[in-house]
Amino acid sequence: MPISSLLSAAPDKENLPLPLPTVTKAPAATAAAAAAAAAAASRKRKSTEALAPAPEFNVDDIYLGNQEIDENPDQVRRKINRYIDGGATTKTAFAREIGVSSKSLSGFMAENGPNKGYNHASYRAAWEFFKKREMVGLKLPVKRLKTTAATATTSGATATAPGTTGTAASRKPAFNSAGVDLGDIALPGEATDAVPVFDSCDEVRRKINLHLKKEGVTQAQFCRDILAQLQGPGRPASIQGSQLSRFRGMKGAGAGATTGVYYGAYVFFEKLRLKEGKPKTKHRTDMEQAWGPEGFDRENDSRRG
Incomplete structure (x- = not known):
């Protein structure tokens, strides 16, 4: 074959199209992972900025x-x-x-x-x-009342703050220094602080002294127990330990008869007596005979016994 024919049969490499550059696509899963990593890094930066330590406050x-x-x-x-x-x-x-x-x-x-x-x-x-x-956002502490296993068994519920009310099915026990629920005991005249009193002041003082000797009973809690019995319009904002101490230091059947400590403590102990199913004492029956259905005179101090 003539050389000219061979040359005409050879491919014209200069006129051939150049090959396209090879492009490797990342798998979809790899791209998604990269995007997630970038988002996480962004969130981490923002989180770090948000959690920067707040300035401390000194009261x-x-x-x-x-x-x-x-x-x-x-x-x-x-x-x-x-x-x-x-x-x-x-x-x-x-x-x-x-x-x-x-x-x-x-x-x-x-x-x-x-x-x-x-x-x-x-x-x-x-x-x-x-x-x-x-x-600076500091709250007052909350005192939790302690209950014994026997108390929990008797009440069927845990201790709650005194004064809880509600229906018989939903009401939670109102525990106090006696460790029992007195919320289901109502005395005639209680709503107006007119419960007839049948213990002398000295007798109420004797009961208070015995009660405060019991393990776990504090004067502060008993003052709150007394206050819880006062429901009339003249109810004070609080019963202070100094008031209780002052009443305990008096002597005489009628000494302190006009005080809220005397009346409130009597109501508390009377409810406790009924709750525990205890009978009336001889002092109690003698007072009923001496003072009649209206009870002991609470309008005058230092009366005769």
Whole structure:
């Protein structure tokens, strides 16, 4: 074959189309994983930024200046009682913490009534203490009442705060210093604090002293038990330990007859007697005969027995 023919038969490489570049596609699963990783990294950055440590607050650094007090003395006293009874501190330590003497704090706590105690240094000092705590989100402690296995078995429920009410099926037991539920016991005249009293003041004092000797019974809780029995329009905001101590220190069948401690304690012990199914004492029957259905005179102090 002539050389010219061979040359014409050879392919014209210069005119051939160039090959396309090879493109390797990533599998779909690999692409999705990469996108997820990128999103996770973004979220991690945002999360890290969001969790940056917040500045710490020091209660002592808060300055209230001459800010007006927005709670009355009784409201402040209730907070003090709850703070101490909740186990956060002792009365002496609390006085030191707010910068007053124990004597000053005791004087303020001995007052009773929303308008009693404005002039005490402990009033504003305690109010400032709790106000600062509220501003940084610190709540008052909650005291949990302890119950024995026998109590839990008898009641069929766990302990709850005193004063719980409701239907017989739904009402939770109202436990107190006696460790029993007295919420299902109602006495005639109770709604208006007019229950006839058939124990002398000395007899009620004797019962109080015996009750406070029982294991686990505190004076603070018993004061709340007394208050829970007062339901009339003249019901005080609280019963203070100083009031209980003052009544316990009196002597005489009628000494202290006009006090809420006397009436409230009598109602408490009478409900407890009925709950436990105990009979009336000889003193009780003698008082019924001596004073009739209206009961002992509670309008006059230091009466004859």
